Amino acid sequence: MIWAHKDLIGIQDLGKDDIENIFDVATSFKEISTREIKKIPPLRGKTVVLLFYEPSTRTRMSFEIAAKRLSADTIALSASGSSFEKGETILDAARNIMAMAPDCIVIRYPYAGSPKLLARALPCSIINAGDGFHEHPTQALLDIYSMREHFGYIDGLNVLIVGDIMHSRVARSNVYGLKKFGANVTLVAPKTLLPLGTDEWGVDVCTEFDSVIPDADVIMMVRIQKERMQQRFFSDEREYAFFYGLDKSRVEQMKEGAIIMHPGPLNRGVEITYDATESARSVILNQVENGLAIRMALLYLFLGGGKRVD
Amino acid sequence: MIWAHKDLIGIQDLGKDDIENIFDVATSFKEISTREIKKIPPLRGKTVVLLFYEPSTRTRMSFEIAAKRLSADTIALSASGSSFEKGETILDAARNIMAMAPDCIVIRYPYAGSPKLLARALPCSIINAGDGFHEHPTQALLDIYSMREHFGYIDGLNVLIVGDIMHSRVARSNVYGLKKFGANVTLVAPKTLLPLGTDEWGVDVCTEFDSVIPDADVIMMVRIQKERMQQRFFSDEREYAFFYGLDKSRVEQMKEGAIIMHPGPLNRGVEITYDATESARSVILNQVENGLAIRMALLYLFLGGGKRVD
Amino acid sequence: MIWAHKDLIGIQDLGKDDIENIFDVATSFKEISTREIKKIPPLRGKTVVLLFYEPSTRTRMSFEIAAKRLSADTIALSASGSSFEKGETILDAARNIMAMAPDCIVIRYPYAGSPKLLARALPCSIINAGDGFHEHPTQALLDIYSMREHFGYIDGLNVLIVGDIMHSRVARSNVYGLKKFGANVTLVAPKTLLPLGTDEWGVDVCTEFDSVIPDADVIMMVRIQKERMQQRFFSDEREYAFFYGLDKSRVEQMKEGAIIMHPGPLNRGVEITYDATESARSVILNQVENGLAIRMALLYLFLGGGKRVD
Numbered sequence: 015m016i017w018a019h020k021d022l023i024g025i026q027d028l029g030k031d032d033i034e035n036i037f038d039v040a041t042s043f044k045e046i047s048t049r050e051i052k053k054i055p056p057l058r059g060k061t062v063v064l065l066f067y068e069p070s071t072r073t074r075m076s077f078e079i080a081a082k083r084l085s086a087d088t089i090a091l092s093a094s095g096s097s098f099e100k101g102e103t104i105l106d107a108a109r110n111i112m113a114m115a116p117d118c119i120v121i122r123y124p125y126a127g128s129p130k131l132l133a134r135a136l137p138c139s140i141i142n143a144g145d146g147f148h149e150h151p152t153q154a155l156l157d158i159y160s161m162r163e164h165f166g167y168i169d170g171l172n173v174l175i176v177g178d179i180m181h182s183r184v185a186r187s188n189v190y191g192l193k194k195f196g197a198n199v200t201l202v203a204p205k206t207l208l209p210l211g212t213d214e215w216g217v218d219v220c221t222e223f224d225s226v227i228p229d230a231d232v233i234m235m236v237r238i239q240k241e242r243m244q245q246r247f248f249s250d251e252r253e254y255a256f257f258y259g260l261d262k263s264r265v266e267q268m269k270e271g272a273i274i275m276h277p278g279p280l281n282r283g284v285e286i287t288y289d290a291t292e293s294a295r296s297v298i299l300n301q302v303e304n305g306l307a308i309r310m311a312l313l314y315l316f317l318g319g320g321k322r323v324d
Numbered sequence: 325m326i327w328a329h330k331d332l333i334g335i336q337d338l339g340k341d342d343i344e345n346i347f348d349v350a351t352s353f354k355e356i357s358t359r360e361i362k363k364i365p366p367l368r369g370k371t372v373v374l375l376f377y378e379p380s381t382r383t384r385m386s387f388e389i390a391a392k393r394l395s396a397d398t399i400a401l402s403a404s405g406s407s408f409e410k411g412e413t414i415l416d417a418a419r420n421i422m423a424m425a426p427d428c429i430v431i432r433y434p435y436a437g438s439p440k441l442l443a444r445a446l447p448c449s450i451i452n453a454g455d456g457f458h459e460h461p462t463q464a465l466l467d468i469y470s471m472r473e474h475f476g477y478i479d480g481l482n483v484l485i486v487g488d489i490m491h492s493r494v495a496r497s498n499v500y501g502l503k504k505f506g507a508n509v510t511l512v513a514p515k516t517l518l519p520l521g522t523d524e525w526g527v528d529v530c531t532e533f534d535s536v537i538p539d540a541d542v543i544m545m546v547r548i549q550k551e552r553m554q555q556r557f558f559s560d561e562r563e564y565a566f567f568y569g570l571d572k573s574r575v576e577q578m579k580e581g582a583i584i585m586h587p588g589p590l591n592r593g594v595e596i597t598y599d600a601t602e603s604a605r606s607v608i609l610n611q612v613e614n615g616l617a618i619r620m621a622l623l624y625l626f627l628g629g630g631k632r633v634d
Numbered sequence: 635m636i637w638a639h640k641d642l643i644g645i646q647d648l649g650k651d652d653i654e655n656i657f658d659v660a661t662s663f664k665e666i667s668t669r670e671i672k673k674i675p676p677l678r679g680k681t682v683v684l685l686f687y688e689p690s691t692r693t694r695m696s697f698e699i700a701a702k703r704l705s706a707d708t709i710a711l712s713a714s715g716s717s718f719e720k721g722e723t724i725l726d727a728a729r730n731i732m733a734m735a736p737d738c739i740v741i742r743y744p745y746a747g748s749p750k751l752l753a754r755a756l757p758c759s760i761i762n763a764g765d766g767f768h769e770h771p772t773q774a775l776l777d778i779y780s781m782r783e784h785f786g787y788i789d790g791l792n793v794l795i796v797g798d799i800m801h802s803r804v805a806r807s808n809v810y811g812l813k814k815f816g817a818n819v820t821l822v823a824p825k826t827l828l829p830l831g832t833d834e835w836g837v838d839v840c841t842e843f844d845s846v847i848p849d850a851d852v853i854m855m856v857r858i859q860k861e862r863m864q865q866r867f868f869s870d871e872r873e874y875a876f877f878y879g880l881d882k883s884r885v886e887q888m889k890e891g892a893i894i895m896h897p898g899p900l901n902r903g904v905e906i907t908y909d910a911t912e913s914a915r916s917v918i919l920n921q922v923e924n925g926l927a928i929r930m931a932l933l934y935l936f937l938g939g940g941k942r943v944d
Contacts, residue, residue: 049369051368052369052370052427058671071412072420079397087673089699091695101901102898102900106902112919113919113925114696114699280413281411302424306425318670362681362737363679363707381730589727589730615733616734
């Protein structure tokens with residue numbers, strides 16, 4: 015297997031074959047986390063820098079565990095307690111990091127475009143762990159992998175992405191990836207939370223959640239960021255939950271075999287209720303589990319582990 | 325040696341035999357920290373998550389070094405810079421962590437009961453590193469181990485626990501443990517800092533520190549949390565130190581062979597003075613050293629290392 | 635090779651031979667960071683504690699990567715999220731850390747003298763990563779190493795150190811080191827940013843930057859700390875940049891072969907412009923790269939790796 019990419023900036027940069035490669039490697043790695051000794055040596059002596067300018071538990075932890083299970087060394091840098099507070103630019107910071115010869119920088123940044131900037135400027139692999147409202151490619155990969163794991167295929171699946179689409183890099187990356195695999199994607203949100211230009215995304219748009227539930231194979235709920243509520247994108251949490259929350263009655267309208275997804279962290283009682291997360295339809299924790307396998311696969315492929323297999 | 329427990333929530337859950345098992349393993353591990361190469365391989369490929377919702381240096385560091393000396397991988401998560409800030413519940417956070425298949429979660433949490441909640445919900449080992457005013461079992465284990473190391477026995481020792489008993493999970497865990505081994509425990513504090521219900525603990529209670537010093541084998545000082553002073557549990561630091569601080573004149577009243585303990589961090593000049601901490605009676609730094617050995621023993625036993633020895 | 639020092643507190647404590655030893659080991663380690671597998675085993679089973687009471691990216695990261703490339707375990711402690719917040723003294727904190735038997739404590743502290751205090755009190759190696767306005771010896775070592783790498787010698791080099799000398803431990807450590815090797819050092823700064831007593835340093839002092847540029851072999855810019863601006867050490871950033879900033883026109887006045895250095899992080903547009911940092915004269919990123927090699931060498935020598943080679 016040959017892996018030709020230096021960086022992972024967005025799903026848009028990957029071909030369908032690339033994604034299938036990633037999925038195959040991830041599948042072989044899923045088994046490792048079930049072993050007594052959860053560690054293999056392919057990235058021994060490699061250094062992975064985790065450069066997180068935004069709070070994150072699961073994504074940072076997922077990358078950190080992924081790197082360690084492959085025997086890489088990790089260095090975690092967060093915005094607080096660092097010289098980024100002293101006014102250093104992201105590019106200067108990254109060039110400094112580069113001078114210490116890491117093999118990969120995993121970056122989360124509050125503004126779109128920074129991972130691409132770094133990818134152009136630095137010789138090491140850059141993996142985008144979320145940049146502003148742009149992309150969150152590793153989340154989309156794990157989401158699509160989780161769908162394929164459940165259904166065995168993606169082509170023709172009816173996927174609803176519900177919630178704050180405008181501010182969601184998760185939604186954007188999922189749309190790009192799902193379209194490559196032939197899924198029918200419908201964005202469900204109040205108009206104030208839909209971005210401009212979705213007519214070029216090749217998706218349907220709908221403001222009436224209830225009308226599209228019965229045909230959906232996948233309902234992917236997107237997080238409502240409470241900190242944006244005062245900006246009046248919608249009236250209040252209760253009203254939002256009434257129109258767009260996934261609760262017991264909506265779960266009951268779902269067709270047989272349909273699944274519930276959420277990238278986390280959950281705002282219980284707002285976009286999703288306990289009935290939904292605890293239902294047998296929920297694959298939310300499978301997503302997290304698959305996220306680890308996907309990130310192991312990405313580190314393996316981008317850091318040259320892939321060159322060693324045929 | 326068989327280790328039957330999945331979790332360590334409180335001293336109350338351990339039998340005397342269990343504690344002696346832990347002590348035996350700790351003794352064998354103490355020697356490792358004196359070696360040139362301070363590392364042994366029994367937990368290679370195991371993942372220990374350190375989930376600390378409250379500030380901690382020594383406990384977190386002690387667990388982290390313990391895990392690394394046994395060759396486990398560690399992931400440290402603290403409340404700041406994490407999605408806990410985004411309003412995720414502790415249970416949701418923990419289930420997400422669990423999906424990445426750690427072998428153990430060491431948790432410190434500001435409210436009592438959370439470690440037990442996680443222990444019930446998750447298949448991995450949960451070790452309580454302090455939950456609210458409830459228990460801090462690893463501290464009690466290292467304290468009792470340090471007493472046994474000094475005296476050779478616990479049965480019949482007169483132990484004073486002095487200070488803010490009400491808010492102290494350290495005091496509570498020590499009482500539970502010391503009673504199992506037959507020590508005579510006396511709580512010494514102003515009435516405002518004594519919790520209700522101590523008559524069920526099987527201990528003596530005393531408000532006159534000086535009257536009980538001459539008979540004590542162990543004086544364990546408990547930290548006064550300065551942040552609680554404005555709540556008027558006592559008049560001021562000086563008055564508190566006058567009645568309950570361990571200073572030079574009180575140290576001189578102690579009987580031959582009696583020792584001074586403190587779980588740290590020290591409020592010098594409040595509950596304890598330099599004369600006390602620097603006296604030959606002080607075993608405060610032995611406590612820290614033994615803490616590392618105890619935590620190595622606990623990780624070893626709870627993570628299955630114990631199955632490998634007979 | 636014999637290494638006789640227990641601690642690295644300041645450049646003043648090192649002989650010229652010591653520094654040349656460090657440089658030789660650093661040179662042999664530079665190559666490791668260019669390998670596919672960037673890891674060697676000499677410090678396996680050693681524990682390095684990184685105790686940073688001030689924000690730092692590059693220094694902390696440099697030490698952390700250095701330790702990991704030599705297979706040591708690292709524990710990072712920062713002031714926030716630790717019991718230092720609970721009012722523990724630095725000495726108590728360090729004695730607690732010592733009880734866990736680390737092999738080395740790398741410390742950055744806002745006040746001068748603390749590393750020395752720890753060095754006297756503790757049996758493990760203390761490496762000063764910057765203490766107040768006192769010294770930052772590892773920075774000076776990497777700076778002098780970088781000069782020697784470029785010119786092949788230090789003796790007789792004309793070195794300008796330009797900027798906020800008063801508050802700069804970097805400047806101080808460099809002066810001490812450069813004098814040992816026979817460099818001619820000129821401090822360039824407005825009088826308000828020059829410390830008292832520089833006449834005992836064996837350096838020239840100059841307030842007219844432009845007058846000394848043509849003869850300089852090395853122009854080392856020192857960071858202006860914006861947070862000090864309101865204290866009126868100078869009028870404003872623009873005026874400072876006009877008189878003391880290294881910009882295009884000043885770079886053009888430099889003599890052939892002369893180089894530009896900066897310890898980072900950069901205040902672009904204040905003490906240095908893009909023209910200067912991006913010019914072929916800049917060795918700023920070489921400094922960072924050499925910093926990693928220097929810190930690997932220091933950890934190797936101070937942690938006993940040096941005993942194993944002849």
